[in-house]
Amino acid sequence: xxxxxxxxxxxxxxxxxxxxxxxxxxxxxxxxxxxxxxxxxxxxxxxxxxxxxxxxxxxxxxxxxxxxxxxxxxxxxxxxxxxxxxxxxxxx
Numbered sequence: 001x002x003x004x005x006x007x008x009x010x011x012x013x014x015x016x017x018x019x020x021x022x023x024x025x026x027x028x029x030x031x032x033x034x035x036x037x038x039x040x041x042x043x044x045x046x047x048x049x050x051x052x053x054x055x056x057x058x059x060x061x062x063x064x065x066x067x068x069x070x071x072x073x074x075x076x077x078x079x080x081x082x083x084x085x086x087x088x089x090x091x092x
Contacts, residue, residue, distance in 0.1 A: 003068035004086030008059065018046045018057065031062065038064050048072070059088070 001008040011017050015026050023044035032039040042059040054073040059066060066088035071081065 001066065001088050002091050003059070003066070003088040004070075004084065006057075006068060006070070006086065007091065008068075008088070016042060016044070016059075018044065018055075019049060021046055021049065023057075024054075031060075037061075045073075061088075 006018055007020075009017050009020070011022070013022065015022050017023075023046045025043075025045045027043040029041045029043075030036055030039065031041055038061065040061050042057075044055075044057040044059070046055045046057060047053075048055055053075060056071045056073050058069040060069070068086045068088055070084045070086070074081065
């Protein structure tokens with residue numbers, strides 16, 4: 001799955017990997033019926049590769065369409081908040 005500059009891939013360890021990095025944490029919530037992977041939300045904390053710090057990510061899939069919301073986690077509350085929202089497409 002490609003969501004803007006982020007590639008999301010499956011792995012054998014039970015975690016999705018973002019740009020080939022295993023998230024520090026992963027939370028899965030089914031938005032409808034249990035085991036309904038067309039309506040699901042994943043929440044991840046991923047270490048940044050381009051700078052020190054973390055990304056907080058919410059991957060939301062409803063009725064087969066997915067978006068990725070990303071926030072650069074601030075190390076100081078005086079820093080501005082940085083958000084991004086990306087449409088996701090399957091990688092062929």
